[in-house]
Amino acid sequence: MIRIANGQGFWGDSLEAPVDQIRRGPIDYLTLDYLAEVTMSILQKQRARDPQAGYARDFVDLIARVLPDLKDRRIRVIANAGGIHPMGCRDAVLERAARQDLPLKVATVTGDDITDRLDQFLKRGIELKNMDTGEPLSAIRAQVERANVYFGAFPVAEALGLGAEIVITGRVADAALTLAPMIHEFGWKETDWDKLSAGIVAGHAIECGAQVTGGNCQLDWETIPDLADIGYPIVEAEPDGTFSVTKHAGTGGRVTVASVKEQLLYEIGDPTQYITPDCVADFTTVHLDQAGENRVRFSGIAGRPATNYYKVSISYTAGYKAMGSLVYTWPDAYKKARAADQILRQRLTRLGLRFDEIRTAFLGANGCHEIPAAEPTPEIEPHLPEVVLRVGVRSENRAAVDRFTREIAPLVLNGPPGVSGLGLGRPRVEEIVAFWPALIPKSEVRPEVAIWPSAS
Amino acid sequence: MAKRELIKRRLIEIAHARSGDKGDLVNIGLIAKRPEDYPILVREVTADRVKQHFAGVCQGKVERFELPNLGALNFLLHEALDGGGTMALKADPQGKTYSTALLRMEIVVDGDAA
Incomplete structure (x- = not known):
């Protein structure tokens, strides 16, 4: 044993x-x-x-x-x-x-690490298609960071x-x-x-x-x-x-x-x-x-x-994201958070900012489960002690994401009342690294094993 | 014959669960607390019902697999993570809480069995 x-x-x-x-x-x-x-x-x-x-x-x-x-x-x-x-x-x-x-x-x-061999594989007809979507790697080839078997x-x-x-x-x-x-x-x-x-x-x-x-x-x-x-x-x-x-x-x-x-x-x-x-x-x-x-x-x-295949994980850059949060308190915490979300979205539109996605979660109400069965009932809703408004945006355009991060804090003074900034400061812009799962024939790569005794 | 009494139960009363992610896909393992309740899970918690339960969250299909050896079902929710992993802007980008979301589901069980 x-x-x-x-x-x-x-x-x-x-x-x-x-x-x-x-x-x-x-x-x-x-x-x-x-x-x-x-x-x-x-x-x-x-x-x-x-x-x-x-x-x-x-x-x-x-x-x-x-x-x-x-x-x-x-x-x-x-x-x-x-x-x-x-x-x-x-x-x-x-x-x-x-x-x-x-x-x-x-x-x-x-x-x-097969990062440096990707083009050689593609040239030889090893397509490294996305296992989930079937898309060819060429769709994101220019953004690839690394490929590991x-x-x-x-x-x-x-x-x-x-x-x-x-x-x-x-x-x-x-x-x-x-x-x-x-x-x-x-x-x-x-x-x-x-x-x-x-x-x-x-x-x-x-x-x-x-x-x-x-x-x-x-x-x-x-x-x-x-x-x-x-x-x-x-x-x-x-x-x-x-x-x-x-x-x-x-x-x-x-x-x-x-x-x-x-x-x-x-x-x-x-x-x-x-x-x-x-x-x-x-x-x-x-x-x-x-x-x-x-x-x-x-x-x-x-x-x-x-x-006969190894799985390959290919990482690639896929734009930028940022997430900002504020907490709204009783009474009508959820209603205020939803109003603030609408105000924020109107301002982003007025600024002419375009995002691939804007996503809002109301933590404390139905922020994680997000299913209909988890929504607070009309009886409970006005009495929720507090609700966190959490808004995220994603875009290819870093400047747009950066501009978004300046629009959260002002809501404390120029939006619905009873709100705290959670002491979080301005949201950080993050570059997204996404993953592309693929398969490669085992015959194309070989593990290298080596032992390195210490000098002493 | 005695009249069958059907009552509503929440899944959390007879099952426990764990969930996780793989790309844009969430898996939820649903386990009967008592082995004798496994057939209730098989009968009540169909792929269609799970798809309905996750309306607005799961954009793709739901697959179901049976593990009678563990008294458990495994669900695969496709297109359920807003692009998945690092792309997702969700509060739960790895689907860790989909387990408890599923346990909210109401099912109908025999009064005697419950």
Whole structure:
């Protein structure tokens, strides 16, 4: 049996969680998921300002903090912290290890960045059509920032086979970070579809960190103990493809069949075809048992052969946006907020500003759900204590968006009464980086695995 | 034969849910609290009803998938995020609260079963 922990569900997740996973109980592997789609564009912007940047700097600080513990406990770390600059991340980690006089074997998994090869692919008839809309890439080619392939678990397992204590990757499918140590430890083959699928289901269960151990858990949330000290998830994996999800003893949160079900259903499409680079997992074969307190056992998982394609995520610039907010108070908070929205829109029209979209949300009334069933009834409406007016605009034209940001604050003095500016100041104009999902034949790209022992 | 008593219930009384995004698409996993209530979800919470419930929010089709092993349904709401992710100007651009929006739905259940 091996223990694989997750200590980070996204970049921006708890800084203490990975430290707790290392120090508060036994684990063999620590996986850290830093790369949401939006993260790649943030890294892109950082690297445009500083050629040394482009990876998750939090990860480097984390390794510097826990390196002696990793050594003592022989814990190996797998992280997609490399972002768009894995070699920069490697250098930074090795430098921090050298400062502590600790030898360290770092491996990298790269080759996912195909930005410079896009035109060559297009010329050869690899269209990189949008998977959702079918549009050809030429529609946005001029705005493309980056293109990254999602690799699977085998190159990561290869890096572990080379003796890496820390594996730094660029784009790798999130769940593959968890599958990789199983492949490495249990000697699973590229055609062990059921076992690979089990590893992917395990990865899916823990890749969002505490979302499986009682965080964001809808069922009986008030009874979930000690969320302040919530334990992050650990997979205890067996060579036959069965596994349990649990957490360290003494931590908060709760691992139940219900908390696990919620996470299994998170961000999936057709449950019979969860497509990954390594296999196609069938979530309708998962059998769950409450095997003990804070312990759910998974069995029966089946899957099918992998497809011949990798998924590609292509980021491109898509104009500008800004969001402004004001809060209106009782009485008639909702009515005032709606009036202010109309006044604002009239002013934007009078200024001759054109936007691709203007969107208003009334937080406190029906701002998130936005469905008819969530609209306050006429009896309740006049008594709402306060309603936040939140207006967003989007345009190709930066100047128009910038002008919009000057039209929010004046409403405090020249619009409906009983309003506060929330102390937010003038809204910020943000460049939009959007995503274009596509497929590429696996034969066109190859992962590169390398190990870099430290100098000391 | 005893007269069947039909009563209205909100989904939140018999189910829990989680939602998330993929591009301009939202998925909602809907899970029966008690396994014996799963058939009620299958019968009552059809793709058409979910489409109606999200009127004005979901511009595309709604697909439904069954996971009897988990006592759960998975819904895919197409064109439901105002362009999706970083493009969206919505207060909930990642569809995280569509789960509780679905749980507002009223369904009809047998008085005995409830």
